[in-house]
Amino acid sequence: MTVLAAAAVAVRGWPWGLTRAPERIYAATATAVVGGWLAAATALGATRSPLPTLLILATVALGVPWWAHRRRRARVRVDRVINAWPNLAEMIGLAGSRIMSAAVDTWGWRARIKLRPGQSVTDLVSRVPAIESALGTRPGAVRVEQDPAHAGRCTMRVLAVDPHAGAIPWPGPTARSIADPIELGVFEDATPVRVAMLRRHALIGGTTDSGKSGVLNVILGNLAACTDVVLWGIDLKGGMELRPWAPCLARLATTPDEATDLLADAVAILDARAQASSHDNTRVWKPTPKAPALVIVIDEYAELADTAPDAVGHAESIARRGRALAVDLLAATQRPTQRAMGGGALRSQMSIRVCLRVRERRDVDLILDKGMLNDGWHAHTLDAPGKFYVLADGHNQPRRARAYLVTDDLVRQTSARYADQRPELDPLSRAAINQQPRPIEPPGPSVDDPERALLMALDQAPTDGLSVPELIDLTGMRRTWVYDRLQAHAAAGRARQVARGRWRA
Numbered sequence: 001m002t003v004l005a006a007a008a009v010a011v012r013g014w015p016w017g018l019t020r021a022p023e024r025i026y027a028a029t030a031t032a033v034v035g036g037w038l039a040a041a042t043a044l045g046a047t048r049s050p051l052p053t054l055l056i057l058a059t060v061a062l063g064v065p066w067w068a069h070r071r072r073r074a075r076v077r078v079d080r081v082i083n084a085w086p087n088l089a090e091m092i093g094l095a096g097s098r099i100m101s102a103a104v105d106t107w108g109w110r111a112r113i114k115l116r117p118g119q120s121v122t123d124l125v126s127r128v129p130a131i132e133s134a135l136g137t138r139p140g141a142v143r144v145e146q147d148p149a150h151a152g153r154c155t156m157r158v159l160a161v162d163p164h165a166g167a168i169p170w171p172g173p174t175a176r177s178i179a180d181p182i183e184l185g186v187f188e189d190a191t192p193v194r195v196a197m198l199r200r201h202a203l204i205g206g207t208t209d210s211g212k213s214g215v216l217n218v219i220l221g222n223l224a225a226c227t228d229v230v231l232w233g234i235d236l237k238g239g240m241e242l243r244p245w246a247p248c249l250a251r252l253a254t255t256p257d258e259a260t261d262l263l264a265d266a267v268a269i270l271d272a273r274a275q276a277s278s279h280d281n282t283r284v285w286k287p288t289p290k291a292p293a294l295v296i297v298i299d300e301y302a303e304l305a306d307t308a309p310d311a312v313g314h315a316e317s318i319a320r321r322g323r324a325l326a327v328d329l330l331a332a333t334q335r336p337t338q339r340a341m342g343g344g345a346l347r348s349q350m351s352i353r354v355c356l357r358v359r360e361r362r363d364v365d366l367i368l369d370k371g372m373l374n375d376g377w378h379a380h381t382l383d384a385p386g387k388f389y390v391l392a393d394g395h396n397q398p399r400r401a402r403a404y405l406v407t408d409d410l411v412r413q414t415s416a417r418y419a420d421q422r423p424e425l426d427p428l429s430r431a432a433i434n435q436q437p438r439p440i441e442p443p444g445p446s447v448d449d450p451e452r453a454l455l456m457a458l459d460q461a462p463t464d465g466l467s468v469p470e471l472i473d474l475t476g477m478r479r480t481w482v483y484d485r486l487q488a489h490a491a492a493g494r495a496r497q498v499a500r501g502r503w504r505a
């Protein structure tokens with residue numbers, strides 16, 4: 001069988017359609033070696049000496065030429081593109097641009113391009129779909145990055161495979177102090193996305209299911225491990241997103257009134273800190289475990305703007321004055337409307353902007369800044385949850401990244417792990433607010449086994465069923481987990497929807 005297969009490969013290049021003799025000889029040799037080894041392993045046992053040693057030797061001996069050949073072929077393809085570029089460039093309206101050098105890399109290849117005098121990177125960016133068509137790549141394979149040292153030069157990357165095709169598991173918190181940069185995920189060249197949070201407000205925008213809560217979770221997972229930051233949360237979806245972090249939150253507002261009170265208290269803290277700073281002649285508040293920073297996490301900022309107009313004034317005041325006094329905002333929004341963003345006043349104070357997939361192209365400019373869409377920040381083309389662009393100190397090029405995926409289990413484990421290391425507000429800030437922090441309802445008693453808690457809750461649900469927020473409370477899990485499990489139980493006949501959004505067994 002092996003001999004026949006090797007002969008078929010050698011003579012006809014079958015089944016890979018190999019036309020060149022060296023390729024056919026290599027494939028026939030590989031077929032013969034693999035077939036021979038498998039036959040010997042079947043007859044004698046795979047662990048019988050010297051079969052394991054032969055396997056390793058054959059893998060190395062066959063692997064090296066295969067790898068070298070792949071790179072050579074990739075290089076040949078790239079050389080063809082370099083030669084054809086003048087014609088291609090003319091066809092797509094970039095006549096006069098030149099490829100100066102090109103290199104094959106792990107994911108595809110990259111080329112340094114010199115533009116014709118008068119052309120700019122924006123011209124190249126606006127023709128990316130035409131370049132993809134001319135090069136015959138899949139849509140979304142071409143990236144263009146400006147050369148920071150020369151306005152007429154740029155790097156074009158062509159990704160044969162998407163390095164972000166799969167979810168990237170969260171490696172756990174890397175920050176121990178709010179002064180440490182937080183690692184949100186990885187860029188397409190596998191370098192980590194590190195963002196400094198201290199004295200910066202952050203805006204995370206993207207359409208529904210683009211992964212906003214995912215990015216919030218990576219940041220919260222890191223801040224939870226920092227002993228010099230107090231975390232407050234506002235979640236007007238009844239706490240659906242933030243309640244799993246309750247063990248690490250000093251305060252959680254789930255109604256417009258509570259949100260207004262919470263932000264008013266943050267402003268009171270700001271005032272107290274500002275006064276103390278002017279007394280001591282210190283300009284900035286340096287966070288320590290005894291005098292921590294305050295980070296206010298707001299899930300769905302547009303909802304807050306719609307339902308609690310007073311809260312918006314407080315948020316804008318914090319955005320304007322909070323940085324020096326270490327009171328920072330971390331807001332996520334699905335609808336970055338002009339109104340929600342205070343006509344841009346709030347956004348302009350937010351020096352970290354994370355833009356996930358947006359539905360409409362103009363949302364890019366609303367989340368990031370005017371003109372960013374034209375400059376190549378094409379967030380409308382991001383094609384999986386958690387893929388994002390980041391605009392922050394040290395990140396001013398439109399480079400695609402993917403956020404780490406923090407699973408619901410990791411959220412639970414992380415919030416439980418750091419719950420008893422959370423600092424308290426300093427006495428000055430505590431004295432500035434009348435209200436003693438009310439204990440936040442923990443995310444349910446049976447968090448050790450959320451699956452069992454869910455099934456029990458469905459079994460014991462009243463005839464009109466339980467709502468998803470109630471099930472989130474009872475299980476301590478996030479909304480996406482509850483939805484997924486409800487769908488699975490419904491398919492298996494263990495749960496049914498008795499009314500819109502209400503479930504029971």
Ligand SMILES: Nc1ncnc2c1ncn2[C@@H]1O[C@H](COP(=O)(O)OP(=O)(O)OP(=O)(O)O)[C@@H](O)[C@H]1O
Pocket residue numbers: 167168206207208209210211212213214215334385386387402403404405406480
């Ligand atoms: N970094 C990621 N990698 C892979 N999958 C992700 C990532 N982030 C989120 N997801 C998946 O995408 C789905 C939606 O994520 P998420 O709830 O974070 O979106 P969202 O933008 O907050 O949605 P909504 O607007 O409805 O609140 C979830 O099923 C989640 O598991």
